[in-house]
Amino acid sequence: MNTQLPPKSHTLVTGGTGKTGSRIVNRLTQMDWPVRIGSRSASIPFDWYNPDTWAPALKDIQAVYICFQPDLAVPGATSIIRAFTQQAAQQGIQHVVLLSGRGEQEAQDCEQIVMQCGINWTIVRASWFSQNFSEGYLLEPIQAGHVALPAGDVGEPFVDTDDIADVAVAALTQPGHYGQLYEVTGPEMYSFAEAIAMIAKATGKSIRYEYMPIADYTAVMEQYEVPADVIALLGYLFTEVLDGRNASVSGDIERVLGRPAKDFATYAKETAAAGIWNAPAEELK
Numbered sequence: 037m038n039t040q041l042p043p044k045s046h047t048l049v050t051g052g053t054g055k056t057g058s059r060i061v062n063r064l065t066q067m068d069w070p071v072r073i074g075s076r077s078a079s080i081p082f083d084w085y086n087p088d089t090w091a092p093a094l095k096d097i098q099a100v101y102i103c104f105q106p107d108l109a110v111p112g113a114t115s116i117i118r119a120f121t122q123q124a125a126q127q128g129i130q131h132v133v134l135l136s137g138r139g140e141q142e143a144q145d146c147e148q149i150v151m152q153c154g155i156n157w158t159i160v161r162a163s164w165f166s167q168n169f170s171e172g173y174l175l176e177p178i179q180a181g182h183v184a185l186p187a188g189d190v191g192e193p194f195v196d197t198d199d200i201a202d203v204a205v206a207a208l209t210q211p212g213h214y215g216q217l218y219e220v221t222g223p224e225m226y227s228f229a230e231a232i233a234m235i236a237k238a239t240g241k242s243i244r245y246e247y248m249p250i251a252d253y254t255a256v257m258e259q260y261e262v263p264a265d266v267i268a269l270l271g272y273l274f275t276e277v278l279d280g281r282n283a284s285v286s287g288d289i290e291r292v293l294g295r296p297a298k299d300f301a302t303y304a305k306e307t308a309a310a311g312i313w314n315a316p317a318e319e320l321k
């Protein structure tokens with residue numbers, strides 16, 4: 037298919053309240069672009085695990101941003117993505133933009149499903165989000181001054197979610213992105229220990245990084261009653277995805293946007309200035 041989308045095509049943003057989705061929704065809204073938030077709490081609810089919600093959310097929509105929760109690597113994701121894209125094709129969706137994970141075989145299986153679903157597609161394959169340090173599970177450990185992870189010296193080109201959102205919005209609103217696979221990464225690679233050291237420098241506070249073997253890390257998460265599927269996902273990401281396979285940078289952000297990707301040091305300085313890493317001790321209880 038090469039059908040060009042109509043001007044300001046109606047767009048469904050799944051994961052519309054998440055790290056990338058909320059930024060995409062904000063950008064499209066500022067552009068006066070017709071956008072529908074795909075979330076369980078939306079006025080037209082959308083739930084990946086409730087197929088009955090898909091058709092109403094897709095009604096009168098021409099383009100979809102696919103952000104699967106919690107991750108394309110979890111068991112069952114390929115079946116859900118296949119069923120959803122089939123539903124989207126049946127309802128006449130003309131373009132899908134898939135947020136994928138770099139170095140994840142399961143995510144790349146989902147990419148193939150999207151590529152073969154009969155709808156114009158764009159793939160945005162992202163490295164580890166910088167915002168995991170400020171909007172995810174690493175926030176509280178950083179606030180507490182002690183981060184322990186099963187991540188050693190392997191470098192990761194952390195990518196800023198604002199850059200991901202800008203690439204996705206370009207794909208959703210501008211011509212020339214059909215059939216393109218973009219690898220979006222930061223411009224430099226850092227280990228998790230180096231990233232924490234940069235955050236410590238930016239905040240001016242002491243933050244200790246500790247390498248923790250995966251078995252010990254799993255035991256700690258179980259102690260804090262983290263759901264088993266989340267434990268399994270994090271174990272997969274830390275032991276397999278962070279094995280060096282992603283230790284390279286891509287220039288696709290600059291290729292799409294005409295500007296360099298945001299580096300981690302800039303992200304750390306901007307986030308530190310916002311004060312999120314300096315929460316009072318009582319807020320950590």
